[in-house]
């Protein structure tokens with residue numbers, strides 16, 4: 048794929064590990080100069096060092112608008128521009144006792160998830176758009192989830208936050224398209240990362256049950272999510288705007304069980 052990404056200035060949030068790390072790696076391999084950010088300072092620095100000379104680390108908690116402004120100010124001070132931004136940082140519940148019906152769902156958890164997944168994405172988009180409007184160019188990708196497309200039970204905060212990210216993406220695509228800026232979403236299905244390994248895939252019975260709902264009968268790999276992001280920000284995706292690209296092995300396209 049001709050990406051046209053050589054020398055482009057990119058930022059990926061929540062990229063110390065998991066999907067964000069794979070996105071940063073794919074962008075750097077395509078020749079982009081990538082700033083990764085995360086709340087995990089040590090791991091973020093180590094990841095940047097492992098990904099090589101095109102990647103640097105800047106600590107940032109996306110739920111703090113001041114830190115978000117600081118991140119993008121420093122990127123623009125260093126490079127003079129911002130071409131690509133991938134808003135990937137996100138959290139969800141993982142303990143079984145937190146996965147409960149709405150009547151018992153914790154308000155504290157609701158706010159914590161909203162602050163990172165929805166508000167954090169908004170703070171980042173706002174700072175990115177401020178620079179991209181000046182340039183009249185840029186590509187933003189927000190990482191949502193299939194939970195924002197087809198609600199999952201017992202995760203009402205995550206579902207609401209990710210649905211908000213998808214709608215917010217569409218709204219920004221309408222606003223910023225005339226200024227040469229494209230805004231899209233990628234919604235991963237169940238993807239192999241440290242967290243999902245511990246939750247589902249280290250236990251054979253749980254893993255088999257989960258993949259039985261996925262037509263491709265396996266979880267996604269982080270590089271497969273990164274591939275979708277790469278397409279959206281590259282020359283190949285130059286007419287993609289306001290799209291939510293679902294990468295889920297077919298999970299949300301229909302029932303994959305027989306009745």
Ligand SMILES: NC(=O)c1ccc[n+]([C@@H]2O[C@H](COP(=O)([O-])OP(=O)(O)OC[C@H]3O[C@@H](n4cnc5c(N)ncnc54)[C@H](O)[C@@H]3O)[C@@H](O)[C@H]2O)c1
Pocket residue numbers: 060061062063064065066067084085086087107108109110135136137138139163167190191192193234235236237238239240241242243
């Ligand atoms: N793995 C999946 O199955 C899956 C499915 C659907 C959507 N997603 C989405 O993909 C994105 C990446 O998730 P992942 O699976 O790689 O999880 P992960 O937990 O491995 O990675 C998330 C990263 O975000 C960082 N982070 C958390 N809070 C932050 C904050 N306030 N500011 C900055 N960084 C913060 C974490 O330190 C971590 O490095 C998330 O938005 C998640 O909701 C993942």
